[in-house]
Amino acid sequence: MEQLLCFIFFHIFIIVLAPQLALASDPACRDTCGSLSVKFPFGTGVGCGSPRFQPYISCSQSSDGGDQLLLRTHTGVYPITSISYEAAAFTVTPPLMSNCTSMQPSPNLGLDWASPFQLGPSAFILLSCPPSLTSKASPPICDPSLSHLCASIYTCPAVVSLGLPLFPPTNSCCVYSPANFNTKGELDLHALKCAAYASVMTLGDYPTDPTRWEYGVAFKYTQGKFDNYGMDTKCYTCDSSGGVCGYAPPSNSFVCVCGNGFNTSSNCNGYSFSGIWSSGSRPTRKAWWGVLAWLGVLASLTIGMPT
Numbered sequence: 001m002e003q004l005l006c007f008i009f010f011h012i013f014i015i016v017l018a019p020q021l022a023l024a025s026d027p028a029c030r031d032t033c034g035s036l037s038v039k040f041p042f043g044t045g046v047g048c049g050s051p052r053f054q055p056y057i058s059c060s061q062s063s064d065g066g067d068q069l070l071l072r073t074h075t076g077v078y079p080i081t082s083i084s085y086e087a088a089a090f091t092v093t094p095p096l097m098s099n100c101t102s103m104q105p106s107p108n109l110g111l112d113w114a115s116p117f118q119l120g121p122s123a124f125i126l127l128s129c130p131p132s133l134t135s136k137a138s139p140p141i142c143d144p145s146l147s148h149l150c151a152s153i154y155t156c157p158a159v160v161s162l163g164l165p166l167f168p169p170t171n172s173c174c175v176y177s178p179a180n181f182n183t184k185g186e187l188d189l190h191a192l193k194c195a196a197y198a199s200v201m202t203l204g205d206y207p208t209d210p211t212r213w214e215y216g217v218a219f220k221y222t223q224g225k226f227d228n229y230g231m232d233t234k235c236y237t238c239d240s241s242g243g244v245c246g247y248a249p250p251s252n253s254f255v256c257v258c259g260n261g262f263n264t265s266s267n268c269n270g271y272s273f274s275g276i277w278s279s280g281s282r283p284t285r286k287a288w289w290g291v292l293a294w295l296g297v298l299a300s301l302t303i304g305m306p307t
């Protein structure tokens with residue numbers, strides 16, 4: 001009798017818990033990272049999203065323990081703070097970028113040439129530059145019609161951490177617009193001899209209050225429709241069935257990654273866990289080990305059972 005009960009509990013344990021254990025130890029592509037919703041062409045790891053994005057985008061644990069989507073380039077690693085899939089644009093906050101409350105010397109900011117990303121429309125305010133940059137640079141890079149942004153941001157007391165006096169003369173500040181990256185793909189602060197930069201996304205309702213501006217660097221990316229293999233339609237179908245779009249190296253053919261460890265070439269409909277017993281599904285190795293272990297337990301208990 002005890003053995004029978006034990007057998008039943010084992011049975012229940014294996015059927016109910018094993019699939020979850022296998023899933024928990026094997027996170028495939030995820031559709032969120034931190035607070036961001038991650039969709040094609042972004043991905044959370046190798047095999048997820050677009051193979052064009054994957055070398056530069058990852059979902060990693062941040063210092064506060066949460067997950068963070070990151071852009072990696074030859075100049076650094078930048079947390080992605082928002083993505084607009086409709087506008088094909090995203091923003092990053094470089095850790096050493098300045099804003100009104102915190103200013104510090106910044107290294108160059110750059111993109112890799114091979115990446116599918118371009119600079120978006122944020123305004124770069126270059127701080128603590130030689131005065132010759134605003135007066136004599138040729139070609140001129142500072143937009144005089146935006147110099148009021150310099151006047152505003154130079155009211156921030158944080159300027160002293162750049163070695164500037166309070167309310168410094170604005171001829172050491174330059175609104176670089178339209179901003180361009182140099183031939184190495186970088187905002188070359190070193191060549192311009194500026195100490196720091198603040199990139200402003202929007203002034204919002206407070207054009208003269210730099211404490212309320214929205215800081216960040218905007219990037220654009222080329223749309224999914226420029227991908228080969230008709231990703232747009234395939235990915236839409238996969239996405240609407242609850243899957244995550246990915247690819248299978250080395251050919252990088254399209255894969256729809258379903259939540260339960262199954263991958264398909266179409267969509268996740270019919271690939272729920274019960275699908276393991278239907279033909280055409282492809283259980284993972286872990287799932288098969290689970291089934292084998294269960295059969296083993298079943299066999300040993302049956303043999304040991306009094307008849």
Ligand SMILES: *[C@@H]1O[C@H](CO)[C@@H](O)[C@H](O)[C@H]1NC(C)=O
Pocket residue numbers: 028029046047048246247248255257261262263283284285
């Ligand atoms: C499913 O696809 C993901 C991402 O492409 C990959 O990491 C995983 O190994 C694949 N799983 C199977 C069972 O092929």
Ligand SMILES: *[C@@H]1O[C@H](CO)[C@@H](O)[C@H](O)[C@H]1NC(C)=O
Pocket residue numbers: 095096097098099100101102215
């Ligand atoms: C200003 O920059 C600091 C340091 O990078 C950051 O911790 C803070 O959140 C930023 N503040 C705003 C309003 O962006």
